[in-house]
Structure formats: C-alpha cells, structure tokens
Amino acid sequence: MPMSSIEERAKKARDKKARFGSDVDLEAFDVEARPHSEVGAVEDLPSEVKKAALNVGVSLDQKSGGTYIQMDQTPVMARSETEGIEILDIAAALQKYDGLKDYWWKQVMVDQDKYTADVAAHPPAGYFLRARAGASTVFPLKSCLYLGQTNLNQRVHNIIIAEEGSELHVITGCTTPSHVQKGLHIGVSEFYIKKGAHVSFTMIHSWGKEVEVRPRTSIHMEEGSSLSNNYICLSPAKTLQTNPSAYLNGPGAKASFNSVIYAAEGSLDLGSQVYLRAPGCSADSVARAVSVGGDITARGLMVGEVPDVKAHLECVGLILSEKGRIYSIPELDGRCGGLDMSHEAAVGKISEVELEYLMARGLSLEQATGVIVRGFLDVEIKGLPDSLKEELRKITQLQELHGGA
Amino acid sequence: MEVFKLLEIEDLSVSIGGKRVLKGVNLSVGEGETHALFGPNGCGKTTLLNTIAGIPRYKVEGGRIVLKGVDITEKPMNERARLGLGIAFQHPPAIRGLKLRDLIKLCNPQANPERILKDMDLLSFADREVNRGFSGGEVKRSEMAQLLAQRPDMVMLDEPDSGVDLENIKLIGRAINRITDKEQKPSKRTRSGIIITHFGHVLDYMTTDKAHVMLEGTIVCTGSPKEILEQIKKSGYEGCAGCLCPV
Numbered sequence: 150m151p152m153s154s155i156e157e158r159a160k161k162a163r164d165k166k167a168r169f170g171s172d173v174d175l176e177a178f179d180v181e182a183r184p185h186s187e188v189g190a191v192e193d194l195p196s197e198v199k200k201a202a203l204n205v206g207v208s209l210d211q212k213s214g215g216t217y218i219q220m221d222q223t224p225v226m227a228r229s230e231t232e233g234i235e236i237l238d239i240a241a242a243l244q245k246y247d248g249l250k251d252y253w254w255k256q257v258m259v260d261q262d263k264y265t266a267d268v269a270a271h272p273p274a275g276y277f278l279r280a281r282a283g284a285s286t287v288f289p290l291k292s293c294l295y296l297g298q299t300n301l302n303q304r305v306h307n308i309i310i311a312e313e314g315s316e317l318h319v320i321t322g323c324t325t326p327s328h329v330q331k332g333l334h335i336g337v338s339e340f341y342i343k344k345g346a347h348v349s350f351t352m353i354h355s356w357g358k359e360v361e362v363r364p365r366t367s368i369h370m371e372e373g374s375s376l377s378n379n380y381i382c383l384s385p386a387k388t389l390q391t392n393p394s395a396y397l398n399g400p401g402a403k404a405s406f407n408s409v410i411y412a413a414e415g416s417l418d419l420g421s422q423v424y425l426r427a428p429g430c431s432a433d434s435v436a437r438a439v440s441v442g443g444d445i446t447a448r449g450l451m452v453g454e455v456p457d458v459k460a461h462l463e464c465v466g467l468i469l470s471e472k473g474r475i476y477s478i479p480e481l482d483g484r485c486g487g488l489d490m491s492h493e494a495a496v497g498k499i500s501e502v503e504l505e506y507l508m509a510r511g512l513s514l515e516q517a518t519g520v521i522v523r524g525f526l527d528v529e530i531k532g533l534p535d536s537l538k539e540e541l542r543k544i545t546q547l548q549e550l551h552g553g554a
Numbered sequence: 555m556e557v558f559k560l561l562e563i564e565d566l567s568v569s570i571g572g573k574r575v576l577k578g579v580n581l582s583v584g585e586g587e588t589h590a591l592f593g594p595n596g597c598g599k600t601t602l603l604n605t606i607a608g609i610p611r612y613k614v615e616g617g618r619i620v621l622k623g624v625d626i627t628e629k630p631m632n633e634r635a636r637l638g639l640g641i642a643f644q645h646p647p648a649i650r651g652l653k654l655r656d657l658i659k660l661c662n663p664q665a666n667p668e669r670i671l672k673d674m675d676l677l678s679f680a681d682r683e684v685n686r687g688f689s690g691g692e693v694k695r696s697e698m699a700q701l702l703a704q705r706p707d708m709v710m711l712d713e714p715d716s717g718v719d720l721e722n723i724k725l726i727g728r729a730i731n732r733i734t735d736k737e738q739k740p741s742k743r744t745r746s747g748i749i750i751t752h753f754g755h756v757l758d759y760m761t762t763d764k765a766h767v768m769l770e771g772t773i774v775c776t777g778s779p780k781e782i783l784e785q786i787k788k789s790g791y792e793g794c795a796g797c798l799c800p801v
Contacts, residue, residue, distance in 0.1 A: 502647045505609050509643070510661045510704060511635035520660065524651025524683075 155259050159269035162260035169448075170390025170418045173361045175267055178302035178333045182222035194218060194226070197326050202293040205322030205353040205383065209293070214286035214318070217276040219305065221298045224274060233284025234317070235277070239306055242277030249277075252308050256339040256367035256396075264335045264363040268304045275306040275337075280315035280346070289318040289351075296325045296332050296360070305336040311346035311374070320351045323362075331359040340368035342376055344399065349377040356386035358415070364391040372399030378421070380408040385415030385443050392420040392448060397430040397458075406434040407528050412443020412473075420448025420478075425458035425488075432459075437526055438466040440473035449492070450480040456487030466496040467525060469518075557584030559620075560746045561606070561708050566617035568598075568605045574615065575601045577771040583708070586743030588734045588761060590779045591750045593768035594791045599750045600644055602768070603710045607641045608634045621708060640706025640733075642697035644713045644750075648685040654696060655680040658703045665703035674699040675725060690717025698729040709733050711749040715756035727759025736761045754783045767794045 166172050188194055191209045198220060202209050209216065215229035215236045224238035243249055259269045276292055296303045311317045325332060334356075342348050356362060370376060376395060395404045406421040423432040436447040451460035466475035479492040499521050507517035561583040568576040575598045583589055593599050605612040606619055608631040618627045626634050649657075654676065658667040671677045674695045685693050694714050701709055711730065715723050730736075735743040751757065757779060765779035767786070775782065775794055785793060 500647060503649055505631060506643065506647055506649070507660070508631040509607055509635055509641050510657070510700060511632050512660060513632050514630075517632075520652060521649065524649055527651035 155254055155269055158260045159266040162266035163263060163270070165260065165262050165266065167262040167264060167363070167390065169392060169446075170363070171388050171416070173264075173333060173363065173388070175263065175302065175333070179298070179300050180271070180302055182301055182303075183298055185220040185223040185225050188218075188225050191216065191226070197297070198293065198295050201295055201324045201326050202322050205293070205324045205355045206381075207291050207293050207320060207322035207353070209291060212288050213291040214288040215290040217278075217290070217292040218295065219274060219276070219293070220295045221301055221303060222274045224276070227276065229290075231284070231286050231288070233281040233315075234286055234290065235279040235281070236290065237277040239273050239275040239277050239308065242308065243273065249308060252310065252339060252341060254339075256341070256369055257337050257365050261365060265337060265365050267302070268306050268335050268337045268365075271304055273306045274304065275308075277308050278317065278319060279310040280312060280317040282312040283314045284312075285316035286318050289320045292319065292321045294321065294323045294334070294336070296323075296334055297329060298332070299329050300331050302333045303335070305334070307336065307338040308341075309338065309348070309350070310341045311343060311348045313343045314345045315343075316347045318349045320353070322353045322355070324355045325357040325360055327357070329360075330357040332357065332361075334360065334362045334364075336364040338364065338366040340366070340376075342368065342370045342374040344371045345373045346371075347375045349379070351379040351381070353381045353383065354386070354389070355383040356389070358387060360386045362386045362389040362391070364393070366391070366393035368393065368395040368404070370395060370397045370399060370402040370404065372427070373401045374399065375403040376405065378404070378406045380406075380419065382408075382410045382412070382417060382419070385412040385417055388416045388418075390418040392422060395421070395423045395432070397423065397425050397432065398427060400427040401429040402427065403430070404432040406432075408436040408438075408447070409526050409528055410436070410438040410445055410447070411441075411526065412439070412445050413441045414443050416444040418446040418448070420446075420450065422450040422452070423460065424452045424454060425460060426454045428455055428457040430458045433461045433463075435463045435528055436465070437528055438464070438475050438477075439522060439526065440466065440468045440475050441470045442473045444474045446476045446478065448478045448480070450482065451490055452482040452484065453488040453490055454484050456485055458488045460490040462492035462494075464492070464494045465525075467499060467522065468496065469499070469522070557587070559583070560585045560622060561748075562620040563602075563606070564618050564620070566602075566605070566619065567615040568601055569613050569615050570601065570611060575771055576605065578617070579768075579771070579773055581766065581773060583746045583748060585746060586735060586740065587763040588730075588736070588747040588749065590754075590757060590762045590765040590783075591748055591768060592765060592782060592786060597768045598771040599768055600712055603641060603712050603748065603750065606710060607631060607639065635704070635706070638707030640701050640704050640709045642694070642701055642709070642711045642714050644716070646685055646693060646697060648683065648688075650683060650686070652684050653681050654684050654699070657684050658699060661700045661703040662705065667703070670699050670702045673702065674729065675722075691719055691722050694718050694726060695722065698726055698733070701733050702729060705733070707745050709745070709747040711747060713750050713752065715751055715753065720755070723755050724759050727756050730756070730760045734760075757783065767791070769795055
C-alpha cells in the first residue's frame with residue numbers, strides 16, 4: 150500500500166469509534182514526546198526504567214537473546230544478541246527494507262478504528278523483530294515499552310516476522326512508573342508466522358490508574374506454524390481494550406491464547422478471535438480472570454471456516470469482592486460441517502469445599518484463599534521455554550497481585 | 555489404668571440445612587486407640603466426622619466436642635487442625651493450579667514430599683494438580699500422603715478404602731497404621747483414629763481396637779471390630795437394629 154493511501158485511510162478513520170471499549174478522547178493527550186538519548190548497554194539505562202521493567206517481569210540484567218527498549222516515543226535500545234535474529238527500531242527497518250511493503254499495515258487495518266488511524270498518522274516508533282529461516286532464540290527477546298511522560302499519547306507500531314522453520318520467543322512488558330498516572334498507550338502489532346515457524350509472545354501489562362490502553366494486534370499464520378500468545382495484566386489501567394486476531398491460513402497451524410487478568414479497579418475488555426481457515430488447524434483460548442472490584446469483560450471468538458478444525462475456549466472468572474464484575478462472552482462460529490468447537494465458561498466465587506479442604510490441613514481462611522487464587526491464576530502455558538515459564542510463574546505469584554485476596 | 559481420652563463427644567446433636575442428622579451421639583476415643591465406625595448409608599457417619607472437623611454447614615444443636623481436653627465445638631477448622639485433628643475426606647475436591655507436592659508442604663513445611671509420595675506410590679503425581687484427574691484410588695492415597703505429612707494426633711478417615719483396588723488397600727492400611735502409631739508398642743502409642751468403612755477390607759491390614767454401629771444418627775452398639783463386622787455381614791444392619799445389646 151503506498152504511503153499516501155495509508156495516510157488517506159487514516160485521515161478518514163480519524164473519528165471512527167472502536168467496536169468495543171469506551172471511547173477515548175485523543176485530543177486530551179499530548180502529542181509532543183520529550184526525546185530521550187540512545188543508550189549503548191543495559192547498564193546505562195535509567196534505573197527507573199530497569200525497575201519498571203522488572204515489575205512487569207522483564208529482568209533486563211539477565212541474559213536475553215536481544216533487547217528493545219522504548220521510552221515514550223524514543224527507541225533507546227534495539228539490539229540482538231542472537232545469530233539470525235534481527236532487532237531494529239521500526240523507523241530504521243522501514244528505511245532499510247524499503248517501507249516493509251509486504252508487512253506494513255498488511256495485517257492490521259489502518260482504518261480499523263481511530264486508534265489505528267492515529268498510529269498511522271504519526272511518525273512510527275516501535276520494534277521490528279525478525280527470525281531468519283531456521284533461526285531460533287534460546288533466550289527470550291526482551292522488550293519494554295515505557296511510558297514515562299505524564300499525559301503522553303504513546304504510539305507504537307511493531308512488526309514481528311518468523312521466517313520459515315524459525316523459533317522466536319518474545320517477552321514484552323508495557324508499563325508506567327509509579328509517578329505517571331495519566332496517559333494513553335496505543336500499540337499496533339502485526340505478526341507474520343511463516344511455514345513451520347513457532348512464536349511465543351508474552352505480554353505483561355502494568356499501568357497507572359489513569360492510563361488508557363488500546364493494543365491492536367493481528368497475526369498471520371502459515372502451514373504448520375504455531376503460536377503461544379500470553380497476556381498478563383498485573384495492575385489495571387483506567388480502561389483497557391484489546392482483541393487480538395489470529396488468522397490460521399495454512400493447514401495444521403496451531404494457536405494458543407492464554408490470559409491472566411487480575412483487576413482491583415478499572416475497566417478491562419479483553420478477548421481474542423481466531424479464524425481457522427485451513428484443515429488440521431487448531432486453537433485454544435484460556436482466560437482466567439479475578440476481580441476484586443474491577444470490571445472485566447472476557448471475550449473469546451472462534452470461527453471455523455473449513456472442516457477438520459478444532460477449537461476450544463475457556464473463560465473462567467472469580468469475583469472475590471462484593472463489587473466487581475466479570476462479563477464472560479465465549480462465542481463459537483462454525484461455518485461448515487465436520488469441525489469440532491467447544492467452550493467452557495464459569496463465573497463465581499471460590500468454592501467453599503476447596504477452602505474447607507485446605508483449612509482442614511491447618512491453613513487459615515486468608516491463607517487458603519491465597520493458595521486457591523494463586524492456583525487459579527497459574528495457567529499452564531504451553532510452547533514456552535523453561536526459563537520463561539519460570540519467569541511467568543514468578544509474575545503470577547507476585548505478592549502484590551494477591552493483595553486483595 | 556485409665557486411658558487418657560483424646561477425643562470426647564458428648565450428647566452431640568447436629569443438623570444440616572434444618573434437618574436433624576445426629577441425635578445425641580456419645581463417643582470417646584482413648585489415646586493410642588483406633589475405632590471403626592459402621593452403619594448404613596445416610597445414618598450420619600460422615601456427618602459426625604465432618605462436624606468434628608468443623609465444617610460450618612454442619613450445625614451443632616447440642617452437646618460438645620472435646621479434643622485433648624479442649625472444647626473445640628465452636629472453634630474454626632484450622633484451629634482444630636492445629637490442635638492435632640486430621641481428616642481424610644470421602645470426596646475431596648480437586649484444586650486448580652495447586653501441585654500435590656506443594657500441598658504436602660502446606661500440611662507441614664518440615665515434611666519431605668518426595669519421601670511421603672514415594673511411600674504412597676504417588677511420586678509421579680508430585681507435580682500434578684491436587685486430585686485433578688486422579689482415579690478413586692489415587693485420591694485416597696493422596697489423602698493419606700497429606701495426613702502422613704500433617705501427623706495429626708487424632709485422625710478421622712472417611713472411607714479411605716472405597717474405590718481402592720486390593721493391592722492398594724494394603725498400602726493404605728499400612729499408612730493408617732503409621733498415622734495411628736500402630737507401628738509402635740501399645741504402651742508407646744499416643745495417636746488415635748476413627749475410620750469409616752463399608753466393606754472392612756482395609757481392616758485386614760490395620761489394627762482397630764473398638765467398633766461402633768451407627769443407626770439413624772445415634773450409636774447403637776459398641777464392641778470388638780471383628781465380631782461386629784461378622785454380625786453385620788451375617789444379618790445386616792437390620793440385625794443391629796433388632797439387637798438390644800447395651801452400649
């Protein structure tokens with residue numbers, strides 16, 4: 150798509166409201182981001198960035214396959230430590246690869262809504278990750294999108310490409326330091342997972358109380374490829390709405406979505422939609438939500454377009470306080486015969502029988518509740534390397550996560 | 555010599571959801587003793603054990619429960635457990651995300667989960683979620699493993715042998731003997747137990763000192779476990795109802 154046409158479509162969609170989530174007034178946020186200077190090494194990053202990254206499980210001091218750090222609108226670090234893995238800031242990638250013609254705005258629609266349009270209408274910042282054919286990351290690539298300027302509209306556009314037979318593990322933390330309460334984060338991510346490639350993408354969010362968040366993600370999957378997409382939201386934003394789409398276009402593609410959501414306040418509207426378009430494709434989506442006062446909408450949509458596909462949805466929620474809401478919407482759309490789709494949804498309180506069981510072993514009511522909630526959030530995530538599994542486990546077991554429990 | 559009463563149930567009446575289930579139960583278990591509790595389905599055996607454990611929906615309407623000289627009738631479940639009470643539930647729940655190994659550590663931080671699980675032939679279940687997808691026999695062995703870690707002074711076993719194959723009944727019987735100090739000389743035994751069983755197979759592998767028959771919420775007979783079990787096998791619980799032997 151020529152740049153002019155992108156701009157045109159963006160302009161037309163400038164006021165187009167999103168299908169889900171409350172409408173955010175884009176004018177209320179600052180466009181001008183204070184620039185930051187590039188850093189040569191992780192050691193040189195401001196300690197507040199490192200600390201914030203650690204809070205979302207991204208330990209920058211530990212060995213990683215590569216690193217991308219963005220402060221506000223400035224990519225301050227983009228570096229690969231792994232042969233065959235390319236990490237660039239997106240502006241550099243656009244320049245190097247002639248506008249990334251096959252990828253730029255090819256999966257996410259520019260005019261999907263005002264948020265995508267807003268990203269398209271401004272100079273791009275974000276990352277370009279590519280695993281060359283057959284390459285693989287032993288250590289996960291770590292990235293951190295840091296919103297450190299109060300009231301900024303942070304716009305991000307990422308392109309992730311896993312070439313044939315490659316294996317890519319990415320962990321991204323998006324966060325605000327404690328002093329930034331207000332802001333907007335719009336993140337467009339376009340994934341291209343080619344034949345036989347495997348991608349695990351783990352996103353951990355932790356936001357200030359007045360931050361609005363609108364990620365826009367779309368994933369193209371080819372024959373025999375697989376995806377493990379994991380989303381963990383530690384502390385709620387004011388509002389957050391995301392509904393990534395995966396298109397399983399090649400035979401035998403497999404997608405797995407896992408979300409762990411814990412909301413003490415705020416309004417979260419999360420989901421995933423998977424389109425199974427070739428025989429032998431399969432998908433599963435597991436959402437575990439805990440509300441201790443927050444308002445959570447957990448969506449899930451599976452669309453079976455051809456025979457011989459399999460899909461399963463699971464939305465399970467616990468409401469642990471008097472107030473709070475969990476709205477679970479599992480949807481199955483089978484568009485032909487010969488497919489197999491199912492879902493499981495439940496919203497409720499902690500089972501008394503489970504509490505009694507643990508109390509009979511000597512645990513207090515509070516301890517038993519904590520054990521059950523931690524277990525509930527400890528989703529078994531497939532397709533991750535062990536090091537990342539351990540890291541994720543630590544995140545979901547964080548004490549602060551269970552403060553209300 | 556007077557045996558110290560580890561557990562004393564005095565004139566206990568209990569209702570569930572407004573319905574009276576236990577009607578004046580008297581029972582005492584001495585230190586080092588293990589008692590069997592027989593009775594037809596629905597007579598109140600599980601109610602008695604769950605009430606002693608302190609499950610809130612079992613409402614005590616009268617009487618009291620004394621453990622090691624302490625009146626626990628009104629105490630919350632976890633305090634009873636800390637005082638030395640343990641229970642193997644008839645139908646324990648599965649707990650999502652909690653590994654059996656971690657539950658053993660919760661029962662007793664000093665316990666060695668690997669050794670205990672190996673003893674119960676459950677080592678390969680250490681990282682499985684508690685009771686999730688376990689067979690009937692595996693659930694019962696998992697209960698035993700937790701009690702081996704907890705080491706209660708007074709243990710209550712609600713049908714630990716139901717759904718268990720003969721091979722594993724032996725294993726469970728041995729575990730019960732360990733939990734109830736039966737591996738010690740009689741004079742050294744300090745731990746006690748109550749076991750509910752329908753078929754009595756497990757009794758072939760463990761030592762019981764006394765048996766009681768419960769009918770319609772009261773204990774109607776007390777005596778030697780072998781004798782009572784034989785009577786029940788011969789003439790059923792109707793025979794017990796017709797028998798006027800004094801308690």
